Amino acid sequence: DGGITQSPKYLFRKEGQNVTLSCEQNLNHDAMYWYRQDPGQGLRLIYYSQIVNDFQKGDIAEGYSVSREKKESFPLTVTSAQKNPTAFYLCASSRFNGQVVGEQYFGPGTRLTVT
């Protein structure tokens, strides 16, 4: 079955450590996205990529980094510079025709807890 996988489901880290969240899709989508979700704040866009080897900052990119070396993969690194990293992180993908995205398909999410 085609879809998006995120691993792990739960992740625990000590403050000051970098951590990388995995996102893989086999939908042959060009575009991929990372969102952060906090209670009562909806989804906020961290980074997105519409083509391999290219990505753009979203609304809350500070303290995060990404890479897009393969079409299927879009890992997110939460660095020690991110002041409040504890959150639920969602990865998504979509088709992209150069102008319109259309619907995004979401992974199951990773809940990161930093203490």
Next chain:
Amino acid sequence: AQSVTQPDIHITVSEGASLELRCNYSYGATPYLFWYVQSPGQGLQLLLKYFSGDTLVQGIKGFEAEFKRSQSSFNLRKPSVHWSDAAEYFCAVEFAGGTSYGKLTFGQGTILTVHP
């Protein structure tokens, strides 16, 4: 900046009652509109979408939504709610063109509680 507003943070209905969740967006040419549903601790699932054509769109699980351009609204409705509909619902908009292309803007979500 473009924005999406879901005025109701939390709605409670009785099972079998009708439901309407509100969504308004700031003015933008050619919006593409979506409703997603999220169960606790899970990802988002697409309920329905509007790109063009008939302004009343049907989705999965018996949901429908109506696009009203004059009101910049895209409200979600269901005639009879089931206990399994309890979840959080997100409205999202893609504003084609300009600096917003290729991105969705999400509302803050509406939590639906269903009483037996």
